[in-house]
Amino acid sequence: MTTRDLVLAALFTAIIIVLGFIPAVPIPLIPVPITAQSMGVMLAGCIIGAKRGALAYTLLVVLVAVGLPVLSGGRGGLNVLVGPTGGYIFGWIIGTFVTGLIAEKLVREGQSAARQMMGFFIASVVGGIGVVYLCGMPWLSFVAGTPFNTVLFGSLAFIPGDLVKAAIATLAARAVIVGYPLLPAKTH
Template identity: 75%
Template sequence: MTTRDLAFAALFTGIIIVLGLVPPVPLGFIPVPITLQSMGVMLAGCIIGAKRGALAYLIFVLLVAVGMPVLSGGRGGLAVLFGPTGGYVLGWIAAALVTGFCAERLVREEQGEWRQLAGFFAASVAGGIVVLYLIGMPWVSLVAGTPFSAVAMGSLAFIPGDLLKAAIAALAARAVLAGYPLLRQRA
């Protein structure tokens, strides 16, 4: 990793923290709120790539672990990481890695705009939704003592919003690629 890679990771850690300034939206039937910080997974992976995106979230999770109130709603600390939402927070690292890995393979500068958008959207869905749910849902089930089937049914409420986040991330990543291509400068 170069100094440039570390600077991009730190920059995106800051962006993730800023996304946490938007208050969480609790749903009531599942102990996991809707936050914009999960869109940061998609943005980081698509814009700065797998390694740098995962590093940005690793730094973020370390800040949470030491008690910095950087999560949406001003939360932080080990209690959050070991609580019902901890699987999603820890899963953000792997989700950013997978999102970036997919984006690096699906999107090329020489492709047309629509194909790039489709690639970024697919990468965002694969990492930011599928991988994140595969890590977060079993964690919620285990920690909250809720049957996995109930957690899976409750998680269906997040899918429309997460698909919207994936679309926004794809548009943002395409705009950055057109103006300042960071993704091709892989770490």
């Protein structure tokens, strides 16, 4: 990793922390709130790519682990990482990597705007929603002692908001690739 890579990862960690200032929206009967920080998975993966994006979220998790209140609602500490939302938080790292990997494969400079946006949207949905849910739901089921089917059904409440986040991330990533491309080039 170059110094530029580290700076971009740190910058995105800061952006993710700022997204945490947007108040979380609690959902009745579900111990996982809707937060803007999960949109950072999509933004980081689509804008700075798999490795740098995953590094940004790894740094965020380290900051949480040492107790800094960098998650939405001013949360931090090991108790958050082992609580009901812990699987989602660790899933952010994997989800960002997958989002970035897909974006790096599907999106190129010089493609039509529609094709770039389709690639960013697919990457955001698969990595930023699918992978994060695959990591978070089993952990939530385990920690909360809730049957997995109940967690799965409860997660449906988050899908519309997550699709809006994917659309926002798509628009932002498209704007960045046009003005100042940061996504690593595809390797053959």
